Amino acid sequence: MLELKNIHKSFGDAQVLNGVNLRLEKGCVYTLKGGNGSGKTTLINIISGFLKPTVGVVEFKGKKIARFAPYRVNRLGIGRTFQDLRLATQMSVYENILLAQEKKLFANPSTEQQKRADEILEKVSLLEKRNELAGEISYGQQKLLTIGCCIANDADLLLIDEPVAGIDKDNLLKITNLIKQLKQEGKTILQIEHNTDYINATSDHILQMEKGVIVC
Numbered sequence: 642m643l644e645l646k647n648i649h650k651s652f653g654d655a656q657v658l659n660g661v662n663l664r665l666e667k668g669c670v671y672t673l674k675g676g677n678g679s680g681k682t683t684l685i686n687i688i689s690g691f692l693k694p695t696v697g698v699v700e701f702k703g704k705k706i707a708r709f710a711p712y713r714v715n716r717l718g719i720g721r722t723f724q725d726l727r728l729a730t731q732m733s734v735y736e737n738i739l740l741a742q743e744k745k746l747f748a749n750p751s752t753e754q755q756k757r758a759d760e761i762l763e764k765v766s767l768l769e770k771r772n773e774l775a776g777e778i779s780y781g782q783q784k785l786l787t788i789g790c791c792i793a794n795d796a797d798l799l800l801i802d803e804p805v806a807g808i809d810k811d812n813l814l815k816i817t818n819l820i821k822q823l824k825q826e827g828k829t830i831l832q833i834e835h836n837t838d839y840i841n842a843t844s845d846h847i848l849q850m851e852k853g854v855i856v857c
């Protein structure tokens with residue numbers, strides 16, 4: 642469903658990606674590993690349209706999307722989380738989901754829209770936190786909320802940057818089970834992670850990034 646061909650990216654003189662080739666099949670979970678600064682987040686930024694490659698092709702569902710703005714990439718069915726979360730911290734947990742779901746500010750969500758938002762909150766184990774400010778729930782719960790926003794967004798391909806880095810055991814287990822469930826529902830996932838137990842529990846394919854290329 643996604644194909645990357647010969648992706649290069651440089652920032653000034655710094656060559657960060659050096660010819661990344663990758664093909665993702667529907668319904669599989671891929672984990673990208675690699676040292677700090679090896680270019681993992683840069684690759685997700687390129688797939689999601691936040692950065693343009695210096696050279697290379699990004700093809701999703703048969704469309705060449707490398708020059709598309711992030712919102713257009715998103716509308717085609719690619720959702721993402723951010724390593725630094727980027728939630729609307731002054732809005733409630735529920736409103737964050739609703740915003741991702743409707744892709745715009747909302748005045749009076751319909752009963753159906755509210756119901757769907759609550760279903761997603763239940764799926765990410767946050768129904769009890771529904772009315773709390775997103776900035777006031779725990780870090781692990783915030784990670785769950787970012788994945789909830791991706792689900793609400795109706796993405797087929799989820800790009801998830803370090804879902805379990807720095808979180809407690811309880812939320813780690815919740816995220817492990819959530820990723821397994823999303824795979825069973827047919828979602829395709831490209832995640833970045835370092836946690837070996839989590840990687841082994843969730844991944845179909847492990848990709849190693851070194852010096853700006855995927856080596857295996």
Ligand SMILES: Nc1ncnc2c1ncn2[C@@H]1O[C@H](COP(=O)(O)OP(=O)(O)OP(=O)(O)O)[C@@H](O)[C@H]1O
Pocket residue numbers: 652657675676677678679680681682683684724
């Ligand atoms: N917008 C940018 N402008 C300039 N340099 C950048 C930019 N984004 C990333 N870089 C540089 O590109 C390199 C790769 O960064 P990237 O964030 O992709 O690494 P990463 O593999 O995700 O690392 P980490 O494991 O620390 O998250 C780093 O040297 C970083 O400083």
Ligand SMILES: [Mg+2]
Pocket residue numbers: 681682683724802
């Ligand atoms: Mg990163």
